Amino acid sequence: MGSISKSIIQFSLDLMSNIRSTERDKNTSISPLSISATLCLLLLGSNEDTARQIEQCLHLPESQMQLKDERRGFGKLCGNKMKKEEVADVHSQFRELLYKLNSPKTGSVLTIANAAFTQMNFPLSKDYLRNAEDFYQAKVETVDFQDDKARQQINSWVEEKTQGKITNLLSENSLDISTSLILINATYFKGFWKSKFKEENTTTAPFYTSKDSEILVPMMRQNAKFNLGIIEEIEAQIIELPYETEDLCMCIILPNEVDGLQKMEKQITAESVLKWTDPGFLTSTRLELQLPRFQIEMNYDLSQNLMNMGMVDAFSQQKANLSGISEIGLYLSKVVHKCFIEINEEGTEAAAGTAAVIIPKSLNIFKVDHPFVCFIKHKDTILFHTMVYSP
Incomplete structure (x- = not known):
């Protein structure tokens, strides 16, 4: 495959x-x-x-x-x-x-x-x-x-x-x-989600669409163990959110800088996605995850x-x-x-x-509060690919 x-x-x-x-x-x-x-x-x-x-x-x-x-x-x-x-x-x-x-x-x-x-x-x-x-x-x-x-x-x-x-x-x-x-x-x-968010923990919080502007979004929160990776070559972090079904997960790549997404996306290749989403690249880490609810x-x-x-x-x-x-x-x-x-x-x-x-013919806190990219991933392929600038 x-x-x-x-x-x-x-x-x-x-x-x-x-x-x-x-x-x-x-x-x-x-x-x-x-x-x-x-x-x-x-x-x-x-x-x-x-x-x-x-x-x-x-x-x-x-x-x-x-x-x-x-x-x-x-x-x-x-x-x-x-x-x-x-x-x-x-x-x-x-x-x-x-x-x-x-x-x-x-x-x-x-x-x-x-x-x-x-x-x-x-x-x-x-x-x-x-x-x-x-x-x-x-x-x-x-x-x-x-x-x-x-x-x-x-x-x-x-x-x-x-x-x-x-x-x-x-x-x-x-x-x-x-x-x-x-x-x-x-x-x-x-x-x-294998580890669900509690609705009572969701609060309104800022999401920074750029260094100079922000919007208020419903921010989900939970403390749990997640697989986390540091991607030094593109100055970003990656986190894996498993679903209840084995082999299915969401991977979020978050640039370190608020305005880092445009620069980061130019450096992502198929080889790097496969490398960064490989279980061997990630480390189980207990952290507080903050993720915006969006559609x-x-x-x-x-x-x-x-x-x-x-x-x-x-x-x-x-x-x-x-x-x-x-x-x-x-x-x-x-x-x-x-x-x-x-x-x-x-x-x-x-x-x-x-x-x-x-x-x-004719890391301790993984806070997704600025633009990010996410994949819905099966172990054999990418199902959905989303870039979020404004949830």
């Missing part, structure tokens, strides 16, 4: 940086797992430069990058057909990851669901549909995109899968009557961000090669993403939805 986990982390850091290049000092929250799953579903039917750019954007393992073009998708082998065992290794890794994450858990809920909504009578490759279901458990549903009920049906599916937290993923007039296929991911997480909801059209990251051809009517999906020429119209996260005394609730719209 190491290679796919590292890929998701690096993709998350790149995408977060690209979003924040125009969103400085604003809260930002994404689910790299949700977006990666959707884009890997797209990769499953991509070929040549289109596939290569998606792979590079997602930082997929070298073994995937070294495969010949005809093995990247389904377009050129066996007369536009491909045997399941010949699919690139990254999809097998993703299948294993989804199986682990969707396995029943005690003390928390974590579900990842994929689906493909296709225009009735649109000729999709049977190989693509079979492998999308096999590797990503993506159920295929037929709709009529000329009727707005199709959009409402997709939104209802996402809302159901995310326990009502992600609504109206596809806004009115967001689909064209020429829409042929929408690839969807819905991710939902609800976890309870963030974000909505993005990621199309330009993904193009900025090199995934250009998929959005080009002239250059897109999605021949593994259908013999009819297709290209990517947009990628939209919604993310929700709430942290309170009991634990964390987080949800995300991602849609790819495809159309034919």
Whole structure:
């Protein structure tokens, strides 16, 4: 799982940086797992430069990058057909990851669901549909995109899968009557802290949005043992907040300086995240934890961000090669993403939805009182990545 986990982390850091290049000092929250799953579903039917750019954007393992073009998708082998065992290794890794994450858990809920909504009578490759279901458990549903009920049906599916937290993923007039296929991911997480905060200990306290300004927030407090680490190279501390479920935790990286987040985030890499969140890096320490209670909801059209990251051809009517999906020429119209996260005394609730719209071609005290970054982490991957400037 190491290679796919590292890929998701690096993709998350790149995408977060690209979003924040125009969103400085604003809260930002994404689910790299949700977006990666959707884009890997797209990769499953991509070929040549289109596939290569998606792979590079997602930082997929070298073994995937070294495969010949005809093995990247389904377009050129066996007369536009491909045997399941010949699919690139990254999809097998993703299948294993989804199986682990969707396995029943005690003390928390974590579900990842994929689906493909296709225009009735649109000729999709049977190989693509079979492998999308096999590797990503993506159920295929037929709709009529000329009727707005199709959009409402997709939104209802996402809302159901995310326990009502992600609504109206596809806004009115967001689909064209020429829409042929929408690839969807819905991710939902609800976890309870292993060591819960008592509501009576929550008080109003200042949170410093900069050296010169502050706001008042509900600050949760507790005294307990936590795994703590000092990150000298970026002048920061890291703390691990375990959930009741084994292998699930939240990691908070807090810069030493109030205004240190922008500088710190430029120094974070996938390798460093894996190093700093490794149990061997952390030491069990009794301390007073002060953490703001907050809720963030974000909505993005990621199309330009993904193009900025090199995934250009998929959005080009002239250059897109999605021949593994259908013999009819297709290209990517947009990628939209919604993310929700709430942290309170009991634990964390987080949800995300991602849609790819495809159309034919035509220390003693650890006080989190200033901007910080946090990850919701399974031992095999990063589920959610949030940067908080103003809770």
